[in-house]
Amino acid sequence: MAEIEIDGGPADPARLAALGLLNYGHFTTLRAESGRARGLALHLDRLVRDCRTVFGAELDPAEVRARIRRVLPADGAPVIVRVTVFDPALGLERPAAPATPHLLVTTRPAPAAAPGPLRVRTTAYRRELPEVKHVGLFGLLHQRRLAQLDGYDDALLLDGAGRLAEGATWNLALHDGRALVWPDTDAALPGVTAALLARAHPGPQRREALAPDGLDRFVAAVAVNAGAGVRPIAAIDGTSFDPAHPAVAELRAAYEGVPGDEI
Known part of the structure; x- marks a missing residue:
């Protein structure tokens, strides 16, 4: 209730x-x-x-x-x-x-089951005051709506330089088969789930300025937030990823292994 x-x-x-x-x-x-x-x-x-x-x-x-x-x-x-x-x-x-x-x-x-993979499209939109998790959600939901009307599940926002920044209500992470890669941008909210995953991930990781083209060098992509945890991304624009790739399971296991704090 x-x-x-x-x-x-x-x-x-x-x-x-x-x-x-x-x-x-x-x-x-x-x-x-x-x-x-x-x-x-x-x-x-x-x-x-x-x-x-x-x-x-x-x-x-x-x-x-x-x-x-x-x-x-x-x-x-x-x-x-x-x-x-x-x-x-x-x-x-x-x-x-x-x-x-x-x-x-x-x-x-809380959702009873893990949500399915996302198909997202990129769009040029920078959230106001992106470092703050503020209640001004109109622009984000409008971009999500437009993406869904175009046949996608959600929007992946690009910063002013055309680089990948953040999802409408989630952070983005990709895996190139060797390392976890986070977008290097000042246009994304510093998410708590992203911070926890970065701490828990046992392998190498880095930040990188990521353009929407050339993503086929990555083997997996995930959306992360507190509600869904680690959610696989099946496609960004025309680039597909394997939602069942072992890297996705490894990232999910790393995050779910983070112990909860007593409230």
Whole structure:
């Protein structure tokens, strides 16, 4: 059963309406199971860091943990938790007013099975303030919609130099048969799942500026985020990859071997 709370209490319509109308804030999403979540410290660090950037305010990570604990299922069932930081008192006219951040915490059931491979197309689009996981998702969802209308599953964004950056809501990693390769760009969100996978991967890895052509030198590609973990990519534009390549299984195993932190 889904849960939704603001500051540990019922989510009243007035404050929800303020978030919906202004759409100014930031968030993080994590997968929790049996009271634990991978990369919890990184998620908390992100919220604290982004709160300073978005609101010029401090956020208490201990309070965030307490709010997350309140909405977790008593039976430890896996859920996707989203923590959104916003200020319902801010308005369109004075977003620079001193802010008092509030916490909107929601849950939804985690997928029962691993999602299937993605077919993605590249598109020239740079997310606003890409270093922050902010609530401005219109552009990303619009690009996803356009890709789906064109027969793909999702969009893979290109930075201003035409290099691979990030997916609509995920980070990209490729494998050339020897090393794990991450896009070298300043136009991608520094994802928590990507950071955990980079730490856990036992083999060589590097960052590289990647153009959308010439990807046939890679044997595997994956999309990574907290909700899906490591998800194979079957194609980028006209370049196909084997979703069942051993490199994909190795990356998934490395990530799933990361122990969860107690919430």
